[in-house]
Amino acid sequence: MLRDPLNDGKSRIELIDSMGSDLSIVNDARASFDKTSKELDEKDIKLINYLIKHQHTSPFRGVVFKFKVKAPLYICRQWWKHVIASNHSEEQLGWNEKSFRYVAIDDSNEFYVPHNFRQQSKNNKQSTEGVLSAELNNKAIAIYQAQCENSYQAYSQLLDLGVGREQARGVLIPSVYTSWVWTVSLQALLNFINLRLGVGAQTEIGAYASAIAELIQPIVPISMEAWSKHYLKGAEGTKSKPKIS
Amino acid sequence: MLRDPLNDGKSRIELIDSMGSDLSIVNDARASFDKTSKELDEKDIKLINYLIKHQHTSPFRGVVFKFKVKAPLYICRQWWKHVIASNHSEEQLGWNEKSFRYVAIDDSNEFYVPHNFRQQSKNNKQSTEGVLSAELNNKAIAIYQAQCENSYQAYSQLLDLGVGREQARGVLIPSVYTSWVWTVSLQALLNFINLRLGVGAQTEIGAYASAIAELIQPIVPISMEAWSKHYLKGAEGTKSKPKIS
């Protein structure tokens, strides 16, 4: 189960392991009541909807996913910022990331170059809206690509002079791809997806959030349906599914 | 996979689910290096030993276990205290516990009565050492059992008067059994076991820690062996395996 959210043949998100299911959620939630369901019935489905609607989501911590992600460094940073600043840092178990102190990049091709540049939003200081004209877009791509090339050249020259990787990476622009393994509970994931599919979220990270929603759907279909009903569709301020073309 | 740590036919700990293995630990740890092992080789085993010896245990967060536990309320409290006060609270994902506000106990038999009482330690203010003479032990058991009976009677009488469960439980002594589902990372578990098998830990909770070590051993045998070598055996201050007879 693999996606290429940025649609450039380089980006990647893969679900590599998981524990738990819709069924385990209801069984954990009923820990109090000494009953165990063997398969989901109507009552169980109602319970999942009730839990999500009323935000009693602690049983969603008992479902855990592990992803392997490859994304531009600045998207990775945005992801982290979420993890640290959110109320859910304790449900983000693992984060094992490639280090540019440890491995050098050896290919000027290892950068993300947007196909479509978006205009600065007038109303939302931290967001974008609309796209550039084809002509301006081509200019922007050229500038961006030249800067990837420049950055890689300066980086390589510093390494050739004998400069350590930990200092040389200071000139490596953050559209460079990095990768990490992320272990995370369903509770934290739903929160992540909510924020990242909301208005105001950057399209690129939204594309990863969409991919995550698709990847986990087969494992917790009832929970995802309940969550769509109560949050995603109902939420004012939720834009349609981000797409990177 | 089930144990009765307090050896009274009532206590229980069961491993109900898990994610990950020794192999996933080395693969997560090497996220940086873009290599994936399909099966454990000598190099992988060395890496696990290195990680444990140098306490680089963040890859151990990518292995997750779920337990169903039945234990006396005061042991449950001690367990929580560990979770809150430890440096590892963020790796204890789930805690779904029976609530005495929600369900009444309906059986005076639902208490833990120690078979063997231990003497107050002279040196360690919060610990015990040695056991009572058979005669004193029998007296202690009688007092303890009578108090279980008393407590249950007072509780039942309050319920009969119409008092709500949330207030009535104020007279329910904490040797009453409760149960919960615990979702937790391997990193946090190793820390839990270290503390609870150490000198100074209460024998009862040590018995649960021993059971946990046995239950997870088949899933992460190399990690448990490395951990035994570097911590358990080497640690001064680690007493032999707690046993409740």
Place this chain on the structure above:
Amino acid sequence: MLRDPLNDGKSRIELIDSMGSDLSIVNDARASFDKTSKELDEKDIKLINYLIKHQHTSPFRGVVFKFKVKAPLYICRQWWKHVIASNHSEEQLGWNEKSFRYVAIDDSNEFYVPHNFRQQSKNNKQSTEGVLSAELNNKAIAIYQAQCENSYQAYSQLLDLGVGREQARGVLIPSVYTSWVWTVSLQALLNFINLRLGVGAQTEIGAYASAIAELIQPIVPISMEAWSKHYLKGAEGTKSKPKIS
């Protein structure tokens, strides 16, 4: 600044230290913008209201309080349960609690005995509603007090036999008072108060939540007003201020 939430001359909550203010919240929130307010103006007050209304509460983590609390053991447990199961465990920095493994109680008077018993709710399985008649209430008090006495006697007898405190406490009913020091962020506190003043919360812990709201009000008056406006008053399902008489 001290309160006796359970109104029995034994319970206690005291604010012993704090860091930050309404002003520090706006300055932290504007970290992005390189501006620092010296005193609160209209714009700052609007910002606080905006942050609370839209739940952008991460700047509320930069305000920290330390309380000394004395409460019945079962209320302490309920408090912890909140801390562990909530999304805010990472903002509950410190928890340093008295241990009954370490110190014995030496007074049969160290128990909480409710003045007024409430009836089991018909609709909410885990809650109470209405009070007992004076006659039944007096019977309940008598049973409860006798059980405090019984519990203390059994406990003392076990200690006299030489049983260690860590085992003897198994017969100490959880209406016994304990105490702890709690260090916690404003973000976590607001969440705690929201839950504990809501319908369904136990009156006793609600009384502590009310006391906390009063104790922190002079330190973050604007935040508390904004929070009252957007949450407390508006929230359906919020009952009036819990009072223990």
Place this chain on the structure above:
Amino acid sequence: MLRDPLNDGKSRIELIDSMGSDLSIVNDARASFDKTSKELDEKDIKLINYLIKHQHTSPFRGVVFKFKVKAPLYICRQWWKHVIASNHSEEQLGWNEKSFRYVAIDDSNEFYVPHNFRQQSKNNKQSTEGVLSAELNNKAIAIYQAQCENSYQAYSQLLDLGVGREQARGVLIPSVYTSWVWTVSLQALLNFINLRLGVGAQTEIGAYASAIAELIQPIVPISMEAWSKHYLKGAEGTKSKPKIS
């Protein structure tokens, strides 16, 4: 209380608030014992040393600091990585950071350029050792500075084309300065300093760790002395104080 750890007139770390002291540590630790010290005596100092030596550091969570930090983006990232991957994420309360989605940089001077480049270590894949010759160092500085200029030009041109800040920042090299407010417990700080003054840590972040140690010393002098004695000096693998000249 302000430092310029990178010694370039741009970097900055400032202690802007704190709560607690050596005295509050011993009082919190003794929560169990119902005693309160008014001033530190010999017994209190012994207790602090005991707590640090035996790593019973939960009372160190009751001391909280708030820093304002200005550092290169890649150092900020390294800092975060610590926060997420460490066992202490729950003691890092607040993180409020400038966002390049929100504010543009408007000065090509807002980059960190090392004065001294270090050579890639032969033994430690992720570290450096020794410095470049003066001649090579001058070449490296020239390349680095040119790339700061390039990066800023490309960034400005993209903004001029109307590209949103959130995409344009993809070409902004991570030696660009950012700033944030950090609220953190003493327990987490000591762990941070330990790691960042150890062999293998990058000199630049070590310089911030040194500055932190100096800034908090006047507030918790006894704790810092105990920690120096038991950890810093004793630790094999701890290099001398990192200095950026």
